[in-house]
Amino acid sequence: MEYLPNIIFAVALILGIGFFARNVKKLSRNIKLGKDVDVSDNKSKRWKNMARIALGQTKMVVRPIAGIMHVIVYVGFIIINIEVLEIILDGLFGTHRLFSPLGSIYDFLIGSFEVLALLVIVAVVVFWIRRNIIRIQRFIKPEMKGWPKTDGNMILYIEFVLMILFLTMNAADFQLQQLGAEHYHEAGAFPVSQFIVPILDGLSESSLILVERTAWWLHILGILAFLNYLYYSKHLHILLAFPNTYYGKVKPQGQFNNLESVTKEVKLMMDPDADPYAAPAEQDTGEPEKFGASDVMDLNWVQLLNAYTCTECGRCTSECPANQTGKKLSPRKIMMDTRDRLEEVGKIMDANKGEFVSDGKQLLNDYITPEELWACTTCNACVQACPVSIDPLSIIVEMRRYLVMEQSAAPTELNNMMSNIENNGAPWPYNQMDRLNWVNE
Amino acid sequence: MSEQLKVKTMQEFMAEGKQPEILFWVGSAGSFDDRAKKISRAFVKLLNKANVDFAVLGTEESSTGDVAKRAGNEFLFQMQAMMNIELLNGYEIKRIVTCDPHSFNTLKNEYPSLGGNYDVLHHTQYLKELIDNGRLTITGDGYKGKRITFHDPCYLGRANSVFDAPRELLAKTNAELVEMKRHKKAALCCGAGGAQMFKEPEKGDMDVNVLRTKGALETNPNIIATGCPYCNTMMTDGIKAYEKEDSVTVLDVAEVLANSQGL
Known part of the structure; x- marks a missing residue:
């Protein structure tokens, strides 16, 4: 019986981490449904991008208020995790404040955790006000209705409660230390929770222990639950921002990839020695490669990683010229749709022993409409705005490629423009022989 | 209408057995759009003033294919690109200057992997270079x-x-x-x-x-x-x-x- 709490704790820990690991495996399987893409280039630049953008939060602070608040929550999250390590070890070994022999360093650590916890509470409240009272434009766009809105608030509630539990636990502990209760040796500094102590005044030692233990357990179980909430939430960015900034675009933003499958065919068409009646080479007997993307499996895995990394902040959408002028296109929605469709595909695979069985749906039309795709000016403002190096534009272009090359479904004016280029080498119907007339006009 | 601009084509350079300093990529807009033609003319006036030995492709120039690529027509883009690259490589072009940022972007970034490697400049970059080198003075x-x-x-x-x-x-x-x-x-x-x-x-x-x-x-x-x-x-x-x-x-x-x- 003496070891019951330790055992319960170990079981909770194994369940929490085990369930999370299962979802991570699913996540990785889904991302790998994407096409292969070579990202072995520019290693040092990629590491630098990750350090600068994800670790250093450089693109977050472009918008100072949200940026600084975010840095507080981010630093709080990372540093308070040192405390979580102690809590886990205490839970497993039945110790209390295992790191306290560090003495004054320990006091400093606990003290700074408390200050950070308070700052996190302030930031979370400000975030909540921005979302629900001020109702900042980018948080109330159409794609944010329903679950995305709930999800955004849930994360704030969970973080708020976790910080309150942490401070309550410390306050009760502090009080118990002062009463000289058994096990509660003096350790730590409590610059914030000391102000909660008066609320606990008059509680008996056993009641205080109950408060302290309850807060302790709820706090650590809450963290394990939050860990498992990530997979179902936009909050996955706290993990995926790192790989995503590493694999993000390292070329000039204006450079789109050249489709290799097209290059092969164009070279063949332009080769005067090519035999048009030649039998296809042996390795070509498979299905001809599809041009562009109509579903998530046609995208590459970095684009799918992008989709899971998106935390729906909407900076892309708020910078998008099409969205600002009332068009349906929202780069954030492109990312959310891609993720939702990928999740749906994953669920179909789960239900069919890992095989994908067509459900008659696809990313194009069922999620993203051609109207959205054709509204894009390819200006890269969304790419520039993303604080975690997501590239919504590459998905838009890949889907336009499908519309044009597989379905010949471009708007009529664009078809005219393209036949002009085919016929006379300019997007307008002018004769190529008149190309130099401007000199003498 | 206005004073004569000095514009030579690559063909003329070839006939003389010479190479120009730069190729001015006029682009479809610069060649055909009434407003953009004035920009081409203004740029050429500055080139003439700085005595730059430049060439244009003239009637041999064709759309870079950029707009087709942005529209999703990768086929048309690559057809245009390969045709242009064949022409540019045939003339052994090293340096290209253009007034169109879209041509600039695709020539600079998207042509290399298709076999077209050139030093590509936007006309503002080239004009700055002319001023920095003392060839063009703005007073x-x-x-x-x-x-x-x-x-x-x-x-x-x-x-x-x-x-x-x-x-x-x-x-x-x-x-x-x-x-x-x-x-x-x-x-x-x-x-x-x-x-x-x-x-x-x-x-x-x-x-x-x-x-x-x-x-x-x-x-x-x-x-x-x-x-x-x-x-x-x-x-x-x-x-x-x-x-x-x-x-x-x-x-x-x-x-x-x-x-x-x-x-």
């Missing part, structure tokens, strides 16, 4: 007291990080440079990119060029300068939407320079 105070705001073309600025060259050129005219709220990396698109130039916009509550022009007019400018023939059209239309044609002019950076020198 006079013709623009003193004028307020100029520069609209960053997406494919020059954000896409390729060229922000300073056009501004430094404008500063040479002693005009007063004023920045829009959204400029450089944060600049708002004029609305023409991604093949929008060639189609009606999707349903919305405003046109992008009108929104961008609003931002430009907030700086109270005499001139909106830009470095792209498509931006030029969009901003000019925007000015018309606000009925400001009488007080605000839209000019290419090359035109501002040429005008300032009375060319």
